[in-house]
Amino acid sequence: MNQQSIPMRLPPAVQPAAWKRFFSPENRYLAPMFITCILLVGHFSFGILESYKKTGLAIVASLLTELILGRLFVGKWPNLSSAYITGISVGILVRSPAFWPYALCSIVSVMSKYVLRVKGRHIWNPSNFGISVLLFLAPETAATLSIQWGNYLLPMVVIWILGSIIIWRVRRFHITGTYVACFIAFAFLRSFLTGSPWQSEIAPLTGPMYQLFIFFMITDPKTTVRSKKWQCIVVAIIALVEMILRLTQVVYAPFYALFLVGPAALLIQMWWDSRRTVPARVAT
Amino acid sequence: MMRGPAGRIALAIVFAILVVSPLIIKRVISRDEGAKTRLNAQAALARHGFYLQEVSHAAGVNFVHQGPTLDPQLNHIMPEVASMGASVSIVDFDRDGWPDIYVTSSKEGARNALYRNMHDGTFKDVAEEMGVADVNRPGTGVSMGAVWGDYDNDGYEDLLLIKWGKPELFHNDGGHGFTRVTDQVGLPPWINANTALWFDYDGDGLLDLFIGGYYSEDVDLWHLKNTKMMPDSFEYAKNGGRKYLFHNLGNGKFEEVSEKMGINSRRWALAAAAADLRGTGHPDLFIANDYGVSELYFNDGKRFLEVGEQTGVGFAPKSGMNASFGDILNQGRYAVYVSNISEEGVLIQGNNLWIPKEGTDGGNLQYENLARDFGVEIGGWSFGAQFGDLNNDGTLDLYLTNGYVSLDRDRSYWYDFSEIAGGHSAIISDAKNWPSMEGRSLSGYQTKHVWLNDGSGKFVDVAQAIGVTDTYDGRAVAFADLWNQGVLDVIVANQRGPLLIYKNTVTPENTWIEFALEGTKSNRSAIGAEVTVFWNGQRQVQEVSGGSGFAAQNQRRLHFGLGKVSRIERVVIRWPSGATQTIENPAVNQIHEVKEPS
Numbered sequence: 001m002n003q004q005s006i007p008m009r010l011p012p013a014v015q016p017a018a019w020k021r022f023f024s025p026e027n028r029y030l031a032p033m034f035i036t037c038i039l040l041v042g043h044f045s046f047g048i049l050e051s052y053k054k055t056g057l058a059i060v061a062s063l064l065t066e067l068i069l070g071r072l073f074v075g076k077w078p079n080l081s082s083a084y085i086t087g088i089s090v091g092i093l094v095r096s097p098a099f100w101p102y103a104l105c106s107i108v109s110v111m112s113k114y115v116l117r118v119k120g121r122h123i124w125n126p127s128n129f130g131i132s133v134l135l136f137l138a139p140e141t142a143a144t145l146s147i148q149w150g151n152y153l154l155p156m157v158v159i160w161i162l163g164s165i166i167i168w169r170v171r172r173f174h175i176t177g178t179y180v181a182c183f184i185a186f187a188f189l190r191s192f193l194t195g196s197p198w199q200s201e202i203a204p205l206t207g208p209m210y211q212l213f214i215f216f217m218i219t220d221p222k223t224t225v226r227s228k229k230w231q232c233i234v235v236a237i238i239a240l241v242e243m244i245l246r247l248t249q250v251v252y253a254p255f256y257a258l259f260l261v262g263p264a265a266l267l268i269q270m271w272w273d274s275r276r277t278v279p280a281r282v283a284t
Numbered sequence: 285m286m287r288g289p290a291g292r293i294a295l296a297i298v299f300a301i302l303v304v305s306p307l308i309i310k311r312v313i314s315r316d317e318g319a320k321t322r323l324n325a326q327a328a329l330a331r332h333g334f335y336l337q338e339v340s341h342a343a344g345v346n347f348v349h350q351g352p353t354l355d356p357q358l359n360h361i362m363p364e365v366a367s368m369g370a371s372v373s374i375v376d377f378d379r380d381g382w383p384d385i386y387v388t389s390s391k392e393g394a395r396n397a398l399y400r401n402m403h404d405g406t407f408k409d410v411a412e413e414m415g416v417a418d419v420n421r422p423g424t425g426v427s428m429g430a431v432w433g434d435y436d437n438d439g440y441e442d443l444l445l446i447k448w449g450k451p452e453l454f455h456n457d458g459g460h461g462f463t464r465v466t467d468q469v470g471l472p473p474w475i476n477a478n479t480a481l482w483f484d485y486d487g488d489g490l491l492d493l494f495i496g497g498y499y500s501e502d503v504d505l506w507h508l509k510n511t512k513m514m515p516d517s518f519e520y521a522k523n524g525g526r527k528y529l530f531h532n533l534g535n536g537k538f539e540e541v542s543e544k545m546g547i548n549s550r551r552w553a554l555a556a557a558a559a560d561l562r563g564t565g566h567p568d569l570f571i572a573n574d575y576g577v578s579e580l581y582f583n584d585g586k587r588f589l590e591v592g593e594q595t596g597v598g599f600a601p602k603s604g605m606n607a608s609f610g611d612i613l614n615q616g617r618y619a620v621y622v623s624n625i626s627e628e629g630v631l632i633q634g635n636n637l638w639i640p641k642e643g644t645d646g647g648n649l650q651y652e653n654l655a656r657d658f659g660v661e662i663g664g665w666s667f668g669a670q671f672g673d674l675n676n677d678g679t680l681d682l683y684l685t686n687g688y689v690s691l692d693r694d695r696s697y698w699y700d701f702s703e704i705a706g707g708h709s710a711i712i713s714d715a716k717n718w719p720s721m722e723g724r725s726l727s728g729y730q731t732k733h734v735w736l737n738d739g740s741g742k743f744v745d746v747a748q749a750i751g752v753t754d755t756y757d758g759r760a761v762a763f764a765d766l767w768n769q770g771v772l773d774v775i776v777a778n779q780r781g782p783l784l785i786y787k788n789t790v791t792p793e794n795t796w797i798e799f800a801l802e803g804t805k806s807n808r809s810a811i812g813a814e815v816t817v818f819w820n821g822q823r824q825v826q827e828v829s830g831g832s833g834f835a836a837q838n839q840r841r842l843h844f845g846l847g848k849v850s851r852i853e854r855v856v857i858r859w860p861s862g863a864t865q866t867i868e869n870p871a872v873n874q875i876h877e878v879k880e881p882s
Binding site: 051069072073095096097098104107111112133134135137139140141142143153156194195196197199200201202203204206207209250251 | 291292295296298299302303304305306307309310599600628629630631632633634653655656661662696698699700702703704706707708710711712714716717718719720
């Protein structure tokens, strides 16, 4: 899901403390480690994985696709942290008795980065694209993780705290925070509109699927707009579209909302940038 | 390097093909299914070797299950909560050699029915005169299932009735009536049970009893103290009813020994079945749990050991609703079929077909789920299933019923269900947090599955083609040769729906053999007796069961289809006492009554 930015090396004299370096945007292995942590905690506490083979298949398919396409189309061996996150996300989020959806979803996710590009930039979060395509086109074979972390509050709290710290350190907490605030507000609005208990409208937020969604998918630097203000506005729109989809009883509303809004926002930003660039060039 | 336009175009084409590949797969599958539905019943006889006709009315059976009305605090989700109770069990209660049928209803005050086989193709409800009809009196709970076993070895099958409420035991008085003996035998005052079975776990010749709780036993669903009685997790719930193991003391009393024997679980049990899975001579116990993993208890005759995770069946949590055994590969080993939930676009759990792994047996026994490879994975909101040779071709087929709540055809509750199912335990466990159903369906009006076994690891669904076209909310399935003609008929109990009797017509080219066993040293019902038939270079094993599937019990008699052969090499019977009996070259197309050598 989340792709890491290019690391910057600081002079030794101004090197921050080790823990700060670890929890910093420059640590491109932070997100892979965090998602691995979620996987291990989730599985060894509650067995969230359907099978090791399927999760392994998703990860291997993702890594291989990245390696092959990176070598063939970029001309170098790529860094695999992004592909690893994609593979592990697919392994956790996809639920299917069959093997092929895991492989297909991983491959399509990674390929989308190389195929669906505008002005040299991919516009869909890879795993969001792959999972949305799979859920939309193969609903009879695949679903997503829709359960909670067992019966206990503690694992959920730990993941929320750890995730929030990491997201805050990589300077994207405003995205997560805005989304959660909007989701809760819209949950109460949905409850008011539909008459459903507010607890049931809030319920999805307490599950691991949403934790992956808000910590990894919506915060992906490569597929979010540039300014902090607009990042907040876009994620609020994602929550709004999700609410509309939920009102029409779309089960996978968050994935589809991000699928629709994320690329649209990026395209608008590109168009806006191109309008601002052209007069500037004329002026010089 | 492929950075040029040609490389990019090639990549885009491959990408596009991969993206649409699920659609291509779906189209291929739906074309195959479309072909299957074009056959009619007579063509089915020629092509599949049998067909089924629903004959309940002609047979004089007009039973319609009625559901309960629970505490008003559950009104908003009543159809979902009050969604079980239709059950069917087969018994020859009067020992006339013809299978009779007992069915339950679950409305407060509703009557259960005991259909006596009249030998002329019809049945007559004698439950009232036998004293086993009026068992759903307000304040005592309502029926959820029944299993039959001769607990006192007097030759007549006794009736255990499980309820969301007070379990009841009725002694069979020589086939002329029943006497309620609940208070004498020592059963608890209240169990919210959905599964029970008779088995002699310690081999002492007396039938013992297992009862699995669903809701916690301290919940009275008609008088709720609070609404926090729902599962505390969709897949990891452990706040269900406790399990009971009643040891038969032989003096008309039972002792509850579950904890002492190693059975200590509060998962939400919906189905249980017992068979000797390891060849130890002791029946092992398989429990399919809703909202969690299945449990498998190995039995060494003295104690049970839970080995679900170790054997592979207790790893991935699903919504277990059925447990049935079948030697589907004619290898002398049992596969286990567990039904779960699959709903397109929401939840694809897939049913489990647990096959013993090659090279594992005894204490090392392990299973792998091959439901997808065998073609029996997707069955909707699946409930009861049974293995049996429906076309007498020598391999065990599989009948699965399904469908949860059929109300408004055009409006589904699935979105709300999936929303609450993803919530934390504090949310999901409280019924007041569940959105109102408002007359919506939840996996309703589903078509059933009759999977024919080709003997080499593939099952083909022929339900529509052979005449199973109903879409009721199916719960329990039982097999019995109702008319003693050497075929397995199918009896299906539907929630808030009619009892269906599918009469079977099988091509006469295929032969069969049946065994009606009676224990002497072993329990007289012969529950746990294992019969292995050797013929035509193959063998098939079956075991007399004290309850299997979901809320169901097949006929006591064991039925084997043999294909187009007229000679059996031998039959080996292993009695629960440990005694082994071999019958050389028994005649085919006959029911053999076999008494355990004393």
